[in-house]
Amino acid sequence: MSRTDKEIDEATDAKPSRASAARLSLYLRCLENWRRAGQATVSSGNIAETLGLSDAQVRKDIGYLGSPGQPGVGYKVPELIRAIREGLGINREWRTVLVGVGNLARALLRYQGFREQGFEIVGLFDADPQKLGLRVDGLTVQPMSALPAVVAGADAELALMTVPAEAAQDVADALVASGVRGILNFAPAVLRLPSKVRLVNVDLAIQLEQLAFQVQLGNIP
Amino acid sequence: MSRTDKEIDEATDAKPSRASAARLSLYLRCLENWRRAGQATVSSGNIAETLGLSDAQVRKDIGYLGSPGQPGVGYKVPELIRAIREGLGINREWRTVLVGVGNLARALLRYQGFREQGFEIVGLFDADPQKLGLRVDGLTVQPMSALPAVVAGADAELALMTVPAEAAQDVADALVASGVRGILNFAPAVLRLPSKVRLVNVDLAIQLEQLAFQVQLGNIP
DNA sequence: GGATGTGAACGACTTCACAGCG
DNA sequence: CGCTGTGAAGTCGTTCACATCC
Numbered sequence: 001m002s003r004t005d006k007e008i009d010e011a012t013d014a015k016p017s018r019a020s021a022a023r024l025s026l027y028l029r030c031l032e033n034w035r036r037a038g039q040a041t042v043s044s045g046n047i048a049e050t051l052g053l054s055d056a057q058v059r060k061d062i063g064y065l066g067s068p069g070q071p072g073v074g075y076k077v078p079e080l081i082r083a084i085r086e087g088l089g090i091n092r093e094w095r096t097v098l099v100g101v102g103n104l105a106r107a108l109l110r111y112q113g114f115r116e117q118g119f120e121i122v123g124l125f126d127a128d129p130q131k132l133g134l135r136v137d138g139l140t141v142q143p144m145s146a147l148p149a150v151v152a153g154a155d156a157e158l159a160l161m162t163v164p165a166e167a168a169q170d171v172a173d174a175l176v177a178s179g180v181r182g183i184l185n186f187a188p189a190v191l192r193l194p195s196k197v198r199l200v201n202v203d204l205a206i207q208l209e210q211l212a213f214q215v216q217l218g219n220i221p
Numbered sequence: 222m223s224r225t226d227k228e229i230d231e232a233t234d235a236k237p238s239r240a241s242a243a244r245l246s247l248y249l250r251c252l253e254n255w256r257r258a259g260q261a262t263v264s265s266g267n268i269a270e271t272l273g274l275s276d277a278q279v280r281k282d283i284g285y286l287g288s289p290g291q292p293g294v295g296y297k298v299p300e301l302i303r304a305i306r307e308g309l310g311i312n313r314e315w316r317t318v319l320v321g322v323g324n325l326a327r328a329l330l331r332y333q334g335f336r337e338q339g340f341e342i343v344g345l346f347d348a349d350p351q352k353l354g355l356r357v358d359g360l361t362v363q364p365m366s367a368l369p370a371v372v373a374g375a376d377a378e379l380a381l382m383t384v385p386a387e388a389a390q391d392v393a394d395a396l397v398a399s400g401v402r403g404i405l406n407f408a409p410a411v412l413r414l415p416s417k418v419r420l421v422n423v424d425l426a427i428q429l430e431q432l433a434f435q436v437q438l439g440n441i442p
Numbered sequence: 443g444g445a446t447g448t449g450a451a452c453g454a455c456t457t458c459a460c461a462g463c464g
Numbered sequence: 465c466g467c468t469g470t471g472a473a474g475t476c477g478t479t480c481a482c483a484t485c486c
Contacts (some may be wrong), residue, residue: 019455021434025427030411043467050411056457059468071463071468089437090430103331107324107383113409113426119433158432182436184429188334190251190271198435200428205334206246207423208405209311211379212340213242214419215403216310240477264445276445277479284447292446293486446485456475463468 016064016087023061024084026051031081043074090118095156097123097180099171100163101131101141104186108160109137122154123147127167144174151178158182165189237285237308244282245305247272252302264295311339316377318344318401320392321384322352322362325407329381330358343375344368348388365395372399379403386410 016024030050034042044058062069067083069075085091096119098105108114109121124141126132134141142150150156159180163171168187175183182198185191188206193199237245251271255263265279283290288304290296306312317340319326329335330342345362347353355362363371371377380401384392389408396404403419406412409427414420 015438016434017455022427022431025424025430026411028430029409029424029427045467054457055467056459057455060456060470063469069468072466073464074467088430088434090433094429094433096429103324103328107328108425110324111409111425114429117426117430119426119429157436158429160429181439182432184432188250190247196439198432198439200432200435202423202425202428203246203250204329204332204423205338205340206243206250207421208315208317208335208340208379208381209246209249209309209338210239210243211403211405211419211421212311212315213237213309214239214421215378217236218402218417218419238477266445275479277481278477280446281448281478290446291486292484293444295445444486446483448481448483450480450482452477452479454475454477456473458473459471461468461470464466 020061028084035077041074041076093118094158095120095122095154096158097156098160099125101126104162122156123150148178161185163187241282249305256298262295262297314339315379316341316343316375317379318377319381320346322347325383343377344371369399382406384408
């Protein structure tokens with residue numbers, strides 16, 4: 001009987017949905033700005049206004065976190081930041097490897113936003129022998145053969161793939177074999193992965209196509 | 222009264238929704254591969270299997286295009302490609318400017334996928350005087366002051382923004398003032414634009430956060 | 443048989459509306 | 465009074481199922 005109660009409890013505390021999680025990341029950006037500015041509390045209306053959403057939606061999203069929130073006042077900024085980071089699973093360090101050291105990789109490595117959010121890059125890899133030994137941003141480019149040992153040794157769970165489309169599937173297979181659990185793929189290729197491994201694609205051509213589509217839609221109404 | 226009929230007609234031919242448009246871009250990638258391979262027809266099942274979707278969804282998406290499709294056979298590859306490109310509004314050239322010539326910009330310029338899809342970059346701009354005159358991929362970096370003339374002269378409608386977050390809003394304002402209609406923004410900043418101008422954000426930290434979230438979700442069930 | 447095209451059922455997400463609280 | 469939290473209603477998108485056609 002106590003069992004039944006427990007199950008009802010667990011069913012009640014819903015996790016953030018995909019759609020909601022994407023917005024929570026955005027809330028986090030705003031909140032970090034406001035914290036830097038020294039603001040103590042925010043209301044759902046503040047966030048909604050900034051991002052062009054409805055206040056009800058913001059409250060619903062935050063509601064999934066089981067977070068605090070004072071009626072008549074709003075949310076305490078640092079507390080809400082902590083709650084979102086916990087809800088998204090980024091309240092810890094995620095070790096990450098990067099495969100394919102081209103311009104895009106250099107741009108990613110330079111961008112400090114990753115580290116600030118707890119993503120640490122623990123290895124650079126490239127199939128091109130000419131690039132081996134190259135030092136980029138404090139890390140040395142290693143051959144693909146070193147991948148399994150580094151992933152295992154550093155307990156890396158995520159990977160950034162910035163390789164040409166032709167190489168993408170092979171690299172992905174190698175990453176999976178090394179034990180990586182999630183891949184952020186920038187190659188314009190359709191990858192097949194075991195269902196245990198999560199994949200997020202960032203295809204720049206597709207983003208441009210979506211933009212063109214939206215602009216074209218805007219023309220008509 | 223004929224007015225009413227017309228309205229019903231227009232309400233009937235639905236345009237692809239946002240969600241559907243994102244998938245159509247993916248279909249396009251597969252189809253182009255298959256065309257290169259010389260395949261004449263595809264079925265909704267083929268596409269669905271490749272991308273891990275349901276065949277019904279693929280048919281619904283294609284249905285928005287008012288495209289052909291032969292029962293018992295499938296869709297003719299070249300015809301479907303044309304229909305998708307038309308539906309997405311990319312069956313023409315989109316002239317595009319790029320602001321912020323860093324590593325990310327170089328990666329984008331090198332990536333031939335844009336040009337193949339009809340996106341032509343007609344101008345490079347940077348606020349850094351040291352970069353002025355630099356030639357990258359056949360284009361010369363120009364000062365921000367030249368932006369309005371170039372946008373107007375080339376009739377550019379889209380812009381790629383690869384600038385630091387601090388500069389993002391100012392650059393966006395300048396782009397809007399120049400007459401650009403859509404911005405693909407890579408800066409991790411929340412931009413405010415007039416509603417006439419479309420915005421697509423690609424925030425790499427957010428993508429990584431979403432990946433971490435999905436990996437974390439996968440751990441539990 | 444093998445696919446398409448599509449209403450209808452279903453499910454997920456969003457907005458509404460308001461009770462409750464500081 | 466202002467703002468949160470949340471059922472209820474509504475909207476949007478996906479899946480099902482089947483009539484239809486080659």
